[in-house]
Amino acid sequence: MSSGxxxxxxxxxxxxxxxxxxxxxxxxxxRLRELLFNGxxxxxxxxxxDVSISVGRGExxxxxxxxxxxxxxxxxxxxxxxxxxxxTVSVEGxxxxxxxxxxxxxxxESGRDNxxxxxxxxxxxxxxxxxxxxxxADFSELSAETLERPVKTYSSGMFMRLAFATATAVDxxxxxxxxxxxxxxxxxxxxxxxxxxxxxxxxxxxxxCSHNLYQVRxxxxxxxxxxxxxxxxxxxxxxxxxxxxSHEREKAARMHVPGSQLAFKPAAVSSAPVRIRExxxxxxxxxxxxxxxxxxxxxxxxxxxxxxxxxxxxxxxALMRNDRENVFGTSTHFEHAATPLTxxxxxxxxxxxxxxxxxxxxxxxxxxxxxDTGLQVYDMAEMICPFTVHSTCRxxxxxxxxxxxxxxx
Amino acid sequence: MINHRWLRDWxxxxxxxxxxxxxxxxxxxxxxxxxxxxxxxxTVAVFYVVFAVVLxxxxxxxxxxxxxxxFLLAGLLPWMGISEGLSRAVGSLVAQEQFIQKxxxxxxxxxxxxxxxxxxxxxxxLLILLALLAAGGVLHLSSLVxxxxxxxxxxxxxxxxxxxxxxxxxxVKDLAQLVPVFLQVFFYLTPIIxxxxxVPAKYHYLYAFNPFAGLIDLYQRVFLxxxxxxxxxxxxxxxxxxxxxxxxxxxxxxxxxxxxxL
Numbered sequence: 001m002s003s004g005x006x007x008x009x010x011x012x013x014x015x016x017x018x019x020x021x022x023x024x025x026x027x028x029x030x031r032l033r034e035l036l037f038n039g040x041x042x043x044x045x046x047x048x049x050d051v052s053i054s055v056g057r058g059e060x061x062x063x064x065x066x067x068x069x070x071x072x073x074x075x076x077x078x079x080x081x082x083x084x085x086x087x088t089v090s091v092e093g094x095x096x097x098x099x100x101x102x103x104x105x106x107x108x109e110s111g112r113d114n115x116x117x118x119x120x121x122x123x124x125x126x127x128x129x130x131x132x133x134x135x136x137a138d139f140s141e142l143s144a145e146t147l148e149r150p151v152k153t154y155s156s157g158m159f160m161r162l163a164f165a166t167a168t169a170v171d172x173x174x175x176x177x178x179x180x181x182x183x184x185x186x187x188x189x190x191x192x193x194x195x196x197x198x199x200x201x202x203x204x205x206x207x208x209c210s211h212n213l214y215q216v217r218x219x220x221x222x223x224x225x226x227x228x229x230x231x232x233x234x235x236x237x238x239x240x241x242x243x244x245x246s247h248e249r250e251k252a253a254r255m256h257v258p259g260s261q262l263a264f265k266p267a268a269v270s271s272a273p274v275r276i277r278e279x280x281x282x283x284x285x286x287x288x289x290x291x292x293x294x295x296x297x298x299x300x301x302x303x304x305x306x307x308x309x310x311x312x313x314x315x316x317x318a319l320m321r322n323d324r325e326n327v328f329g330t331s332t333h334f335e336h337a338a339t340p341l342t343x344x345x346x347x348x349x350x351x352x353x354x355x356x357x358x359x360x361x362x363x364x365x366x367x368x369x370x371x372d373t374g375l376q377v378y379d380m381a382e383m384i385c386p387f388t389v390h391s392t393c394r395x396x397x398x399x400x401x402x403x404x405x406x407x408x409x
Numbered sequence: 410m411i412n413h414r415w416l417r418d419w420x421x422x423x424x425x426x427x428x429x430x431x432x433x434x435x436x437x438x439x440x441x442x443x444x445x446x447x448x449x450x451x452t453v454a455v456f457y458v459v460f461a462v463v464l465x466x467x468x469x470x471x472x473x474x475x476x477x478x479x480f481l482l483a484g485l486l487p488w489m490g491i492s493e494g495l496s497r498a499v500g501s502l503v504a505q506e507q508f509i510q511k512x513x514x515x516x517x518x519x520x521x522x523x524x525x526x527x528x529x530x531x532x533x534x535l536l537i538l539l540a541l542l543a544a545g546g547v548l549h550l551s552s553l554v555x556x557x558x559x560x561x562x563x564x565x566x567x568x569x570x571x572x573x574x575x576x577x578x579x580x581v582k583d584l585a586q587l588v589p590v591f592l593q594v595f596f597y598l599t600p601i602i603x604x605x606x607x608v609p610a611k612y613h614y615l616y617a618f619n620p621f622a623g624l625i626d627l628y629q630r631v632f633l634x635x636x637x638x639x640x641x642x643x644x645x646x647x648x649x650x651x652x653x654x655x656x657x658x659x660x661x662x663x664x665x666x667x668x669x670x671l
């Protein structure tokens with residue numbers, strides 16, 4: 001499949017009308033029956049259907065799509081660890097695949113011995129092994145003493161550093177990266193990314209598969225979106241990623257049935273003097289919404305009720321990310337400490353945010369009903385009204401903070 | 410596809426892998442590599458007590474009292490190399506699934522290292538046997554010239570069968586259970602703890618169907634300085650051809666789809 005003797009063309013990776021089916025047998029006997037006699041005793045799952053992709057020399061090609069869309073199968077075909085059912089895959093030059101870092105490392109063996117075997121398996125001849133090993137040792141930043149220890153004594157960060165170094169120290173013509181750039185600490189992530197960029201700048205061909213759309217956008221010049229085994233979009237990275245993002249948004253919108261879980265109603269009635277009855281998140285059209293864009297105006301409407309008439313209280317509202325990280329919170333007693341609200345039966349409080357400054361992610365609302373001092377919590381509900389924010393700007397992070405670049409110094 | 414560079418590069422991988430296999434089998438235990446020698450010696454000791462001391466078996470061709478001891482070692486050491494290599498080869502591909510799914514290399518290396526690594530342990534045992542024979546004054550130097558041929562024959566036989574078992578096990582998992590039983594049966598069907606001459610002559614033709622009988626018989630004769638048996642040599646040659654070619658062809662045929670089934 002891959003060979004160094006072929007004439008060098010400008011398209012080192014050529015996938016033509018490739019389909020890949022995996023066979024499933026209901027019982028092991030069926031497989032044996034099929035092996036020995038003719039007949040069909042299996043069901044086929046098509047991981048890829050009629051996929052054609054060509055990657056030119058020096059291109060950094062991104063692969064995006066949902067889990068199970070067939071991206072990994074595609075990478076395996078290019079790496080050569082499995083063959084297509086129909087169609088042809090041709091790859092020119094030396095291929096290095098970062099399919100799973102550290103696969104094949106033996107825990108009892110030293111880092112050095114593991115690196116040697118990995119190098120040999122990747123085609124480093126004995127004469128160049130010392131050179132290869134030096135480059136691995138340098139890049140992994142592991143001390144000579146550490147490299148002589150069994151890898152089972154390594155921390156996961158050290159292990160990943162060694163694994164990344166062994167896989168990339170071979171200077172491949174085609175580099176396949178599957179979600180591998182998020183290893184180790186920040187310093188090492190930067191080094192890995194730098195090494196990948198260096199490959200790109202040397203004119204090597206890179207196949208990059210990631211869920212990190214920001215990295216895909218900034219690294220790749222072309223991309224393909226794989227959906228249920230088929231190419232949904234291929235071409236310019238920005239267009240493909242945007243198409244994928246809008247598909248994801250629509251899918252999320254279908255999953256959020258308005259009014260069901262978006263409006264929060266407590267299941268059990270608390271015995272607090274003032275308690276939460278309902279919380280809803282509204283967009284600028286006063287509609288309950290679970291999908292919002294950055295900078296969209298939103299409001300949070302809280303309905304409370306009191307058992308007695310004239311009970312003083314305050315309301316606190318916070319926005320939380322789905323990992324319960326508190327993004328921002330405010331309360332009525334910050335501004336109106338002296339004059340608490342009073343509830344006579346039912347009462348509604350609304351918090352308006354003219355610009356929702358959140359960036360892409362999953363968030364929720366937290367509501368607290370406090371006493372007139374703002375110290376005692378009467379009733380609370382956290383991570384309610386879940387909503388998804390789609391960023392309309394390029395900046396990464398959780399919150400958009402207005403800024404100005406001063407570049408004239 | 411197979412040229413000088415291919416052999417050098419993958420030969421290097423093979424040697425590294427073999428080292429790893431030998432090391433990993435004994436590191437971590439107190440006895441270390443010593444177990445590679447102690448294990449067969451203890452087995453031999455048990456068989457010697459049961460068959461020579463309790464059951465008083467004597468090998469007709471060998472006059473001396475200690476004859477059975479040497480006979481036992483000459484057959485049992487190669488057998489242990491064979492059976493250990495084959496029983497470890499059976500599950501070797503399934504066990505190294507990680508490698509096969511993620512890296513591209515001639516996967517023949519995996520069952521091959523297992524077979525060769527068992528053979529290396531066997532060689533150490535055979536060195537001890539030679540020392541014992543020399544100490545007992547019954548070392549027949551002239552017949553030892555045949556040993557390299559037997560080694561080559563054994564390696565081809567076991568590599569072929571090992572690769573066949575290993576790749577079939579990926580498809581038919583039951584082989585992992587079946588092969589040890591198969592080896593157990595052949596251990597008793599092959600004249601190892603008893604001599605071929607103790608079996609009625611009318612059954613001797615059946616040994617042609619036993620892939621190991623010829624090889625073991627020749628090992629025993631070479632070490633004990635007995636004249637070689639042309640029937641054994643012929644059956645061994647045929648089995649080497651069948652297992653070597655069959656194993657390699659079957660492996661090549663099933664290899665392309667291997668990744669899908671692991």
